[in-house]
Amino acid sequence: MTDKTGKKSRxxxxxxxxxxxxxxGDGLAENATGAALVIYAxxxxxxxxxxxxxxxxxxxxxxxxxxxxxxxxxxxxxxxHEISDEERDLMQRALDENAVIVAQVTPFFD
Numbered sequence: 001m002t003d004k005t006g007k008k009s010r011x012x013x014x015x016x017x018x019x020x021x022x023x024x025g026d027g028l029a030e031n032a033t034g035a036a037l038v039i040y041a042x043x044x045x046x047x048x049x050x051x052x053x054x055x056x057x058x059x060x061x062x063x064x065x066x067x068x069x070x071x072x073x074x075x076x077x078x079x080x081h082e083i084s085d086e087e088r089d090l091m092q093r094a095l096d097e098n099a100v101i102v103a104q105v106t107p108f109f110d
Contacts, residue, residue, distance in 0.1 A: 011042045011098060013091040014049040015070040023063040029107055034065070038104040040087075040094040046071070056100045 016039045022028065028035055037057075043049030046069045057064045070076060073091055076083060087103070094101045 010044050011095055012044070012049075012072045013040050013042050013094045014046050014072055015039070015076060015091075016041055016050065016053055017068045017070065018053060018057065018064055019066040020057065021063040021065050023061055025061040026063065027061075029109075032107040032109055035105055035107045037102050037106075039100060039102055040091045041100045042094050042098050053100050 018037045018039055019034060020026070020037065021034045022032070039053055041049040041053045043052060050067050050069065054064050054067065070081075071079070073083065073088070090101050090103050093099065
């Protein structure tokens with residue numbers, strides 16, 4: 001991926017699935033037991049993307065429990081994943097802004 005200046009960036013965007021538990025002020029529905037978050041996070045490697053994501057989620061008063069990595073755009077394409085234009089746009093935004101983007105939240109209920 002290239003950044004907004006058109007230069008090849010050392011940063012890459014990783015797709016992460018983060019499970020969060022309950023914590024006061026987390027913003028989840030009252031009867032939810034937790035949630036799964038699909039996240040696009042930039043980093044020079046997946047470990048950095050995970051560390052940054054966990055740090056930001058903790059700052060946002062959530063309780064990250066588990067993180068699963070699904071790789072970069074190229075890795076996902078090589079595995080045969082279909083990736084929508086909307087997903088690609090969010091990935092590019094994460095790269096351009098050196099950001100962690102929460103793309104989807106799926107709450108868990110008993």
